[in-house]
Amino acid sequence: SAVISQKPSRDICQRGTSLTIQCQVDSQVTMMFWYRQQPGQSLTLIATANQGSEATYESGFVIDKFPISRPNLTFSTLTVSNMSPEDSSIYLCSVGGGENFAGAYEQYFGPGTRLTVT
Amino acid sequence: GNSVTQMEGPVTLSEEAFLTINCTYTATGYPSLFWYVQYPGEGLQLLLKATKADDKGSNKGFEATYRKETTSFHLEKGSVQVSDSAVYFCALETQAGTALIFGKGTTLSVSS
Numbered sequence: 001s002a003v004i005s006q007k008p009s010r011d012i013c014q015r016g017t018s019l020t021i022q023c024q025v026d027s028q029v030t031m032m033f034w035y036r037q038q039p040g041q042s043l044t045l046i047a048t049a050n051q052g053s054e055a056t057y058e059s060g061f062v063i064d065k066f067p068i069s070r071p072n073l074t075f076s077t078l079t080v081s082n083m084s085p086e087d088s089s090i091y092l093c094s095v096g097g098g099e100n101f102a103g104a105y106e107q108y109f110g111p112g113t114r115l116t117v118t
Numbered sequence: 119g120n121s122v123t124q125m126e127g128p129v130t131l132s133e134e135a136f137l138t139i140n141c142t143y144t145a146t147g148y149p150s151l152f153w154y155v156q157y158p159g160e161g162l163q164l165l166l167k168a169t170k171a172d173d174k175g176s177n178k179g180f181e182a183t184y185r186k187e188t189t190s191f192h193l194e195k196g197s198v199q200v201s202d203s204a205v206y207f208c209a210l211e212t213q214a215g216t217a218l219i220f221g222k223g224t225t226l227s228v229s230s
């Protein structure tokens with residue numbers, strides 16, 4: 001497996017502001033994804049973070065609202081822009097496809113960032 | 119499209135009871151199937167997986183068998199403990215290197 005860290009672990013933000021969430025992995029990985037988990041709900045994929053190119057967004061999510069960077073194989077950021085209370089969620093990154101993984105199907109999750117927008 | 123359906127929770131059991139959490143899926147091809155667990159206040163952890171039909175994934179006393187004929191991947195444990203109280207998510211991956219598709223999660227509460 002891999003050790004995945006996210007910063008910040010939690011934050012309380014005012015509406016209209018933006019927050020950038022960092023995801024750091026202790027080894028190089030092929031796949032990085034960003035998910036959202038709204039209160040009491042399951043996980044919904046926001047986008048796939050592609051190294052060296054633009055992220056691939058799922059239906060209902062757009063780059064202007066959730067810009068993503070992935071400058072290398074161990075790091076990615078997700079920004080939640082112009083926040084509203086509806087953006088209050090846990091945001092998780094997941095990784096897979098690295099040399100420390102048992103196989104092509106191993107995906108692991110970071111601890112999450114709990115965001116509250118007031 | 120691809121989807122995962124889990125039994126509605128919450129599931130409330132006494133310690134040492136038998137656990138079954140049902141999971142069925144809809145997918146084209148031959149997906150890989152997973153169970154993830156989220157303990158209170160913690161992140162998502164991979165519990166077990168199966169990558170082809172008739173595979174049985176197992177971990178920490180939990181088991182699930184990939185049944186292609188019934189498109190199911192039910193989670194079972196013979197004797198639950200209070201420490202098993204958590205939210206359990208069934209998920210599928212349509213092919214290696216793609217994002218996971220999750221069910222809605224089932225909350226398990228075990229009392230002593």
